[in-house]
Structure formats: C-alpha cells, structure tokens
Amino acid sequence: MTTKEGALSPYRVLDLADSKGAYCTKLFADLGADVIKVEAPQGDPGRRMPPFAGDVPHHEKSLYFLHRNAGKRGVTLDFETPDGRDILIGLVARADVLVENSPPDYMAGLGLDYAALRQVNPRLIMASITDFGRSGPYKDRKSSNLVDFAMSGVMITSGYPGKEPSLCPGTPAYDAASLYANISILAAMHMRDAIGEGRFIDVSVHETSRLGLYPWIIPNYSYAINPGGPPPSSESRLGASVYPVYPCKDGLIRVIALTPRQWDALVRVLGSPEVLQMPDWRSFLYRIGNASDLYALMLEFTQKYTMIELFEAGKREGVPIAPILNIQDFYNSPHTKARQFFVEVEHPVAGKAEYPGPPYKWTESPARIARPAPCLGEHNEEVYCQELGFSRDDLVALRGAGVI
Amino acid sequence: MLPLEDVKVLSFGTGGVVPDAGKILGELGADVIKIESKDNLDFMRTIGPDMNNIAQFNEANRNKRSFGVNLKTEKGKELVSRLVKWTDILLENFRGGVMKSLGFDYGNVRKLNPQIVYVSSQGFGGGGPFSDFQAYGPMLSAASGMLSIWAQPDDPYPVGSNSPLPDHMASKHAIIAALAALDYRHRTGKGQYIDMAQTEVAVSLIGEHYLDYTYNNRIAKPTGNRSTYAAPHGCYPCKGADEWCAIAVFNDVEWRSFSSVMGDPAWTRDPKFASLQGRLKNVEELDQHVRQWTSGLDAYVVMEVLQAAGVAAGVVQRAPDTLADPQLKWLGSTVELDHPVSGKRLYPGVPFRMSGAPPAQSTAAPLLGQHTEEICRDLLNMAEDEIQRLVKEDILHTPASSKDGGTSILG
Numbered sequence A: 001m002t003t004k005e006g007a008l009s010p011y012r013v014l015d016l017a018d019s020k021g022a023y024c025t026k027l028f029a030d031l032g033a034d035v036i037k038v039e040a041p042q043g044d045p046g047r048r049m050p051p052f053a054g055d056v057p058h059h060e061k062s063l064y065f066l067h068r069n070a071g072k073r074g075v076t077l078d079f080e081t082p083d084g085r086d087i088l089i090g091l092v093a094r095a096d097v098l099v100e101n102s103p104p105d106y107m108a109g110l111g112l113d114y115a116a117l118r119q120v121n122p123r124l125i126m127a128s129i130t131d132f133g134r135s136g137p138y139k140d141r142k143s144s145n146l147v148d149f150a151m152s153g154v155m156i157t158s159g160y161p162g163k164e165p166s167l168c169p170g171t172p173a174y175d176a177a178s179l180y181a182n183i184s185i186l187a188a189m190h191m192r193d194a195i196g197e198g199r200f201i202d203v204s205v206h207e208t209s210r211l212g213l214y215p216w217i218i219p220n221y222s223y224a225i226n227p228g229g230p231p232p233s234s235e236s237r238l239g240a241s242v243y244p245v246y247p248c249k250d251g252l253i254r255v256i257a258l259t260p261r262q263w264d265a266l267v268r269v270l271g272s273p274e275v276l277q278m279p280d281w282r283s284f285l286y287r288i289g290n291a292s293d294l295y296a297l298m299l300e301f302t303q304k305y306t307m308i309e310l311f312e313a314g315k316r317e318g319v320p321i322a323p324i325l326n327i328q329d330f331y332n333s334p335h336t337k338a339r340q341f342f343v344e345v346e347h348p349v350a351g352k353a354e355y356p357g358p359p360y361k362w363t364e365s366p367a368r369i370a371r372p373a374p375c376l377g378e379h380n381e382e383v384y385c386q387e388l389g390f391s392r393d394d395l396v397a398l399r400g401a402g403v404i
Numbered sequence B: 001m002l003p004l005e006d007v008k009v010l011s012f013g014t015g016g017v018v019p020d021a022g023k024i025l026g027e028l029g030a031d032v033i034k035i036e037s038k039d040n041l042d043f044m045r046t047i048g049p050d051m052n053n054i055a056q057f058n059e060a061n062r063n064k065r066s067f068g069v070n071l072k073t074e075k076g077k078e079l080v081s082r083l084v085k086w087t088d089i090l091l092e093n094f095r096g097g098v099m100k101s102l103g104f105d106y107g108n109v110r111k112l113n114p115q116i117v118y119v120s121s122q123g124f125g126g127g128g129p130f131s132d133f134q135a136y137g138p139m140l141s142a143a144s145g146m147l148s149i150w151a152q153p154d155d156p157y158p159v160g161s162n163s164p165l166p167d168h169m170a171s172k173h174a175i176i177a178a179l180a181a182l183d184y185r186h187r188t189g190k191g192q193y194i195d196m197a198q199t200e201v202a203v204s205l206i207g208e209h210y211l212d213y214t215y216n217n218r219i220a221k222p223t224g225n226r227s228t229y230a231a232p233h234g235c236y237p238c239k240g241a242d243e244w245c246a247i248a249v250f251n252d253v254e255w256r257s258f259s260s261v262m263g264d265p266a267w268t269r270d271p272k273f274a275s276l277q278g279r280l281k282n283v284e285e286l287d288q289h290v291r292q293w294t295s296g297l298d299a300y301v302v303m304e305v306l307q308a309a310g311v312a313a314g315v316v317q318r319a320p321d322t323l324a325d326p327q328l329k330w331l332g333s334t335v336e337l338d339h340p341v342s343g344k345r346l347y348p349g350v351p352f353r354m355s356g357a358p359p360a361q362s363t364a365a366p367l368l369g370q371h372t373e374e375i376c377r378d379l380l381n382m383a384e385d386e387i388q389r390l391v392k393e394d395i396l397h398t399p400a401s402s403k404d405g406g407t408s409i410l411g
Helices: A022-030 A063-069 A082-093 A114-120 A145-151 A172-195 A205-212 A217-223 A260-269 A284-289 A291-302 A307-317 A327-332 A334-338 A380-385 A392-400 B017-027 B055-060 B074-086 B098-102 B106-112 B137-143 B167-188 B198-205 B207-216 B252-261 B276-281 B283-294 B299-308 B319-324 B326-331 B372-378 B384-392
Strands: A012-015 A034-039 A073-076 A097-100 A125-130 A200-204 A245-248 A251-255 A321-323 A342-347 A351-356 A360-362 B008-012 B031-036 B065-069 B089-092 B117-122 B192-197 B233-237 B244-248 B312-315 B334-339 B343-348 B352-354
Touching (some): A022 A063, A022 A097, A063 A351, A063 B207, A073 A380, A097 A172, A145 B233, A145 B244, A172 A200, A172 A205, A172 B352, A200 A205, A245 A291, A251 A307, A260 A284, A327 A334, A360 B167, A380 A392, B008 B017, B008 B074, B031 B074, B074 B106, B106 B117, B137 B198, B167 B198, B192 B198, B252 B299, B276 B283
Parallel strands (some): A034 A073, A125 A200, B008 B089
Antiparallel strands (some): A245 A251
16 A cells, blocks of 8 residues: 555545535545544434445445545534534634535524634635525425436436436435535635635535536527527437447447447448448438337347447447446456456444445555545544543543533 | 636547536636647537537537647647646546557656646546547446446336436546646646546446445346335326426425325325335335326426425426526526527536635637637747648648538438
8 A cells, every 4th residue: 555645635624514515525535635524423314325234224334325435534523512613613723624515504503604614714615515505596495316316407318218217326416516516625725825715615406416417408408499490309318219228148238329430330340231231220310210120120130249249349340339237247347457446445333345446546646545434423532632632531521411 | 816717728628528627627717728630520529510510519618729730740749749838737538549649648748747737537547458448428327337227127228318427427527636636736746647437437426336236245226216215206297298306205294294285185194104114115006196196287386386395306307497497597507608600509607606706707619720829829939920831731720721620420
C-alpha cells in the first residue's frame, strides 16, 4: 500500500448528510480528505437501506451504507440540543467543508445556517442539498429516489413501450445532486485562497437530476419546435429498437449500429448471411421502422456466438457490441481484474469483502478506500477527546444526556 | 468573479462525457478550448444532416471555443502542442490509443507541460484487455452490470433506457478528478495523469449490488420499481397513453393519508394492508387496487392530491413537463441561447447556486472552427497572413473552410 497523500488530503469535510449527500462526501474520502460523518445518535436512515451483509437487517450491515460511507470517520451528535449545537460549532471551526441535506429552513431554525457558521469560520464552504429547492412552490413537497427519478426525464425513456417505466438501479437522482454539490465545492475551494472566504452552495435533487442526468432532452425538444410546424413529439421508449439487445450462446449483447458502415461491420461479424445483406437494412431509420422483423432475423445468427466472441469481433470489424454482463460477470472480467478495481475492505461488524474502488487511477496522488464505513459513533472519542478537548467523563455525561 | 476564471482547459472530446465536463467547467468560468478536426469529427456532429445544427452537440459543447485543426499534419500538431503548453487541464475521451497515435498521450504531453493535469476517460479504462474498445454510454450500462438489473422482473430481457447514462454521471466524475488534481498541483507543483473508466463509474453508482455479491454471493436480479421498505412503490398508469405517476408510501401515517385521498375505499380497511409488512406481502393485490384508482385520473391530479396529503408522488415527466414545471420555472432552470445556425433554443441552465458569485454564464456552442483565428492571434501570437495561409492549406479550419466537412452517419 502506497503512503503517498491523496489529492484532497489536507482538507476536512463535515458530512451531516444522509443518502442524498453520501456519495458527494464519499468522493472526497476516496481522494484523501478527512470526512467526518456526523450522525444523530439513532444513526443515519441510510443504515436501514437493504441489502444487508448476511441478509440480516442490522445498522452496521447495510451494504448501501457501507459502500457510500467507506473511507469516512463517524461521530454521533444531536445538534438540536444546546450542548450538541456547541460541539457542532467546534467542529465547524476546524472544517473546510460542510455538506448537509436537511429540509429548507431547518438549519436556520437551529441558528446553524451559513450566515451563522461563517461567523465561526469565514473560510467554511457549505453545501446544502434539498429535495426541490430552498424556495419555490415545491419547496415543502415530499420526495424519494423513485419520485425524483420519475421527474428526471430519464424514466420515461426506460423499459418497454406501454409497460411500467423502470427505475435505474442505485440512487441516480440523489447521486446527481451529490456530484453537482461536489463540483461546486471544489470550484469554491479553488477560489478560496484568492478571495479569502468560503461560499454557500445551494443544490436540489429535483433540478440536478432533471438537468444533469440527461441534459439532451430539453434541446432535443426545443430543436424540434418549428414555427408553423406540428408540435414536436417528445421522448419515447426506444431502448429496444435503437440499441437492440440480442441473445447469444451464453447471454445477451447490446448492439450500437447507427451508421451504414457500422451495419456492414455487424453483418460481417455475423458471418455475412445473405438475408442481412438486403440494401434496405443499411438505413438506420429502416431498421428502426422494422425493428421486430429484424429482431426475428438476427436471432438465428447472434445465437451462434458467445458474448465475448461478438464483443471482440465487433471491435475487429468496427461495430460497437457490448456484452450485457451481470454483477458476477463484471466482477470476474479479465479487464476488471487487470485494473485491480475491487479492493479488500474489512469492517469490524460486517466483515471482510471486496469493494468497488474509486473509478479512476491517479499517478501522483492515489485514490483509495482508506478505511471501512464507520460504526455508529466509532470515532467519538478520537474526535471529541483528542480534537475538541473533552474528557472521557465528559463523553459519558454527553452520552447519558443523549447528546452523542 | 466566477470560481474558475483563471483555469484553462483543452478538450479532446467526443460524444457525451468530455464535452459535458467542458461545458460545466466553462459555466464555472474556465476558458475551454475544444480541439476539432474536419476529417475526424466529434461523433455528435455526425448524427444529423448539418454538423452545426445538432441539438445534443450544441447542448454538450456550450461554453467552449472551437479550434479547428488538421491533427494529421505536422504544422497542426505543432500548433496544438503550443496550446498544450498553455493549458492547465487536458481532458480526452477518444477511443483508447487514439491520443497516442496523434502524439498527444500523457508521456509526450508531460514533456511539453510537466505540470499538466491530464484526464483520460475511456469506456473501460486503460491497462486491461478492453482498453482500446470503442464504447458509447448505452454499451457501458450493459458492460457494467447496471443494465442487467435495470428492468421489470417479467421483462423478456432488460433494455434499460435509450438515454446515454452513465455518460452524464461519468462526466461529473471527470470534473471532480480534474479540479482535485489541480488543487494537488497548487500545493505540490506536480501534475498527473488520471485514467477514469466509465464502466467503473457505473459500478460505483450501484456499489451495493456488488457488495451483495462479494458479501452474500448473490447475483442481483431485476426488481423493477418495487421496494423492500415501501408499498405502494412504483409508477401507476394514469389517464391518457403512456402517462404515469410515481408513488412512494413508506410508513403507516403516509398509508392512512394515501387511503383518505382515495376516499377510504373498503379494500383499504382490509387488515392485510394495515401494516407495511402486510402491504409488502400483498403487494400484487395492493398495486392492482392502486392502478384501478390512478387509471381514471390525470397524472398531475394524482401528484397534486397526494402531495397535498404529504405523500411522495411525481409525474413521470417528459420535456414539455420540464418546461412547464412550476418549481423549475421558479428556479429559472432553463436558458435560451441564440446560436448562429440553430437560432434561439432552450437548454438546461446551471443547477447550482453559489453565494457571492455572479450567476454562472452559458454561451452557445461554437461552429466548427469558430474561434480558430482568434486563438491563433491572441494565444499563439500568429500573424494574419500565416493564419490565412494555413486555412487555405486546410491545416486550420474556420466555419467557412469547413462547410463541406460534415457527413451524417444516417446515410
């Protein structure tokens, strides 16, 4: 294991967020920042998200939580109490960044909004993630990952025409907010030395997922509006016809043949069968218009080959073909192994397992998972005693009072 | 002052990932120059009949200047080498091996500019057997395991979506890498190379399913929209063709609100639906009832009445819904830009706000070579007659000289 420091090693991030901001701060932790996750004494609700290690619901075994909080330290704190509020302010004084996702006005109600916190630490950068925004007609609406994704514009492009649209796995709407929060924090850090002060950043899940996950929807529609012309058609569910999926010997492949050249290459990949050489098939629009006939024709040929044979033949001939790998397939892929993407992490309660590593390799400042996700309150002593000067007896009292 | 006003970016981008990253860096104030060649166009310039009038390209390439140059000529390479010396960040997502064949791989580039932050983003990433495979977003959802579980349990096979996800998530990771590496350089004086795999971004976004494999030896299967801790939880059909409202009911308080919104029909009083456990156990029957209720109603009515009762609900939206969305209107989430060929069109705005900073700016995408001459004059200190000679020799491209350059892939 290398001992070089990460790209963000000197910085401390206070993570008051739950699932909506967990990915934002995980990315900081991967790059070496000291991320301190501040949880209410009863724990982040993300600890209750399935699946669980060993299939046993347990607050230290949520795999969603373990993945998105790996690399962070963790303390418990009820900052709605006066003592807890003081402790949080002590932490803020020593932090570069604070990320939180409470409802609008909640932090202000506790006297912990940016206006108050910048008095304590003028260099603090604070990012607040809300569901719909800090103001506006939807400000107090309820949301969830499903509801956010439904409104993101991506969902109506999913699944089969006429059937219920499908939720993308993971929590893509939350992660869109997390990514934009992270980018704006890094931008604010970039200018902090020049201006000598921090910034407040305001991000909503609704807006970031709507504008960030699939930004092309808006111009696609706008470009189709022509004065005097018919109203434009909006998104439809073309996954199966634009990027057709075919069974092969050992699984499924997805084919991206858009150009005539790519189509010709695909025909060669499949052994140049005569029935596929009809000139009409070279036109992308003809293929879309006759997708089900084409599908029936293709089956005979695709099923002669394995996923990897078609993947490699596609590369050789010049047509993108992707194997549809399941979780095990990707884990075992020689490419995944060559990149050493999975890394072993040992969690004191959930046990040892391989985790997906950071999705990039760095030549100077390594990205890595430095520690497992924190157990509830694991670093209370480390942070409160060693850094804020509390004694162990103080901690016992604070615990007794429900503050930590 | 915009936060990245002093940052210079050179973009060798195609498709979604690097163009989107450059767009956002530009919104934050960076000076982003897109290197474009007439004979090797950004893929997105080729998906319609006029390379300067393509919605997706013109969205992804806003906030950039276009430097049109023939990268296969020695003179063209020399000019780009000078821009390599100028830049702080280089972003590229050409097919693996292409930058090397052009002579602009990290090994060469660092000799010109040792402090450069160089971010490569290939579909599968470097250093493995698939490194030089061509990859579009829809292939990466397939090759990362994401597509295998993006489906309803009864679908014949998963089709996911026709969006290019995970492209627009990978682009944000590339920005984070570039800005963090810039911070590291600021502290240490050292540049570096970052090799990002777009498949690994997709895996990172669904990490819990990978841990389900490494901890529990389970290969995740599609579960559609069902949840193990909420019911009803799904998209329910509403009045009209392909109209849906997503509904998520997590606890008993929400369940009682939900029932009362429906008018407390008799079935809701059945004890088997009284607890979350019961609703999860009888979810098929529950969903049947909910569908019956929603199918006669407008999707917006369903959303409004449920939200008024404190239940999470949202219409499965299309583009016109976005443009009419009262919250997005309030936030000012779309911008109209005037493009020299496409005219006035709508684009996504900047979805974050920063105190003390002016609202981030968006400028229309460039025509191919639109800024070639100004970059030659202002950054490369070239004389006017040399610039014009190189344009004539087809080493440099301007909008006028590249008019016949675009070929649509649609044939």
